[in-house]
Amino acid sequence: MYLAGVPLVRALETAGMRTVAVGAESGTVKLLRLIGIMRPRVLACTPSYAEHLIERAPEVLGRPAADLGVEILLCAGEPGAGLPAVRRKLSEGWGGARVHDILGGVHGVINVSCDADEYQGMHVLGADHAVTTQLIDPATKERVRVTDGAVGERVKTALRWQAAPPFRYSVGDMYQVFTGPCACGRSGERIKVIGRVDDLLIVKGVKVYPGAVKDVAASFVPDLSGELRIVLDQPPPRVVPPLRVTVEAGPGTEPSRYEDLAAGFAAAMHQRLSIRPQVTVVAAGTLPRASHKTQLLEVTGPPAGA
Template identity: 50%
Template sequence: MSTTHRHASPNYLGIATRDPGEYLAELDNIRWQKLQRQIRYVWGNEDYFRQRFIEAGVTSPDDIKTLDDFRRLPAFLDKVRHRDSQDASLARYGHPLGLHLTTAPENAIHLAATSGTTGTPTFYVFSRKDLDITYKVLGRMFQFAGIRPGDTTFHAFGLSLWLAGITYIQALEAYGARPVAVGAEGGVPKILRYIELTRPRVLFATPSMVNQLIERAPQELGKPVGALGIEIIYCSGEPGAGLPAFRQRVREHFGAQVFDATGGAWHNGTISCASEHYHGMHYLADDYCFRYDLVDPATKQPIEIRDGAVGEAIHTALEYEAAPSFRNATGDILRLHVGECPGCGHFGVRMEIIGRADDMLAIKGVKVYPAAIQNVVGQFQPKVSGELRIRLDAPPPRVEPPLQLAVEAGPDTPQAEWPALAKSIEQRIRELLTFRPVVTVLPFGSLPRSGQKTKLIEVVPKAA
């Protein structure tokens, strides 16, 4: 098994200081220089963005004189507005690229999309310039993970239009790697057979898919996954890759380093190091995207950007050409770290996604995110498998206590131990999250697996 490598900070920004306060101040200067151009660029979009400016009381780009002025602007985009913009452009112009499209439709040469599980998919639109910068940002992430040009990489994310699908395949090819694009749709047996055949050094997959490969390799191939020679596992798409128990499981079964990443959307790019202890994801795209413009989730007022800050992220791409993310309320709740990473030595901004504004649970005055519950349950591996479901009888945020939590037992945990295990999980959640759930332990394998994003919350209305 490879050991965690120390990173000399790639100096994409030309910032020499390693003082956190000075570093953030210089980042602000870089952001503001690019934002002044981007503000004028999106102002030219009369169908959407100019209207949002006017609603915010801005009559000219010159009204926004400082970065603080910009940060005080309300959100211009979110999931609902994005879909509404697409519907309106389809009706008005015959395309679903959105009223917020800021280039000619013929310049939109690449599309990616969300899964659309809650309704109409939302599209990410790329011009040639946008794609080139996307490949550059993803290339930084591949380099950070230790992927080399010429490496065979195996792609077990969902393909089709998903952002981590075709867009990632093209980025890997632009980087000089050799992706084997079977995709999650191929199913676990086919994925394992093709890994055995192509012998990739790198695996791209969700944590759910990684767990499935560990569980099923012995029966499908007659050998453990550790015999397949994978050295790097690059995870994205769902929470879980930062959990200590998951990272330890990957090291034990694959003998590989694991990286937790998000990236590709409007030049966003974050990736963890492979440290035994999780220290958040390193932000590698400060020159192209203001991803962690934090606001208070309740008041929507700006929060000081500093080490330890927690807030809802507003996302603005600094050079994006086609339908840019501009004052986009992502719904992600982030915790920031600024300085040198204890795990790998890289200096810069790190972030943890600790939840989503739209999946926060309110339990008798206690606010908690599903990812936090998942983190606590993960502490009990291998007694539990890591699979769980939060079962509600009405959509969040308000939860009528007690919260019902279904947790799957580990494969070697005897049923006689389940009652005590449930009580231990309940008590641990009470200690760390200040509410007590009712935990039901289920047999190993009873919760559905998916190579796509796993939904932690299940809403099952009470019978009438």
């Protein structure tokens, strides 16, 4: 709540909205019970936590999240709402809720994705309060010219923030900036978070961010749960092939299907990301869930026998 929650709550209240200011640190059971009692129309949290609540609602409340009346999901803190398969999973799990990706809260930075059918990145809403689309090369720190589709490490500068304002400050995220017109008709720049600078993986020269692998996993729901870990022998970016990915079976998936699912997942990754991974399927509920940001990378050291 202290960083992402309080500024958002204050902003929403200033705009005339009634908020139920409960953070994920209260715990899943309490949060779900409060949603059941207070019936909010909007839920703001990380996309992985919104997924986690879908999983837990039947057990905690005796009914699915889809029945709780949430109409809008504001997802922030990590990529997810911008990934087509994750978006679909969240919307279906919450009963057809609209899913928006938001980024900001402090320093005058506020960016929100629109209603366009296909994700278009987040519209920059506070351009008079902060510069939020300036890009640099993560290796050389040289400026990257902002043209339509440009990719780089984002540095932000607050224009009006008075308490320790950031000046060309990076939190280590890679962004893509769009300058062309949006499908929704709104003008202005849009940005899309691609991943963390230090999460980039390079497998035989192919660059991939964990979020892209997460999107492949989400497209296998309900056969898979959508949860995954990328298991590395050494810290990123360099990966000695094959890339090892552990995915989790869906709650109703028979163990006899694990082998076929592993092969199907590997084929989908090859087709969509040009990487052939080594895939392990584990039983539903095996991978730990996080209430804040889920860490998809797990650095374990070299595999046994290597």
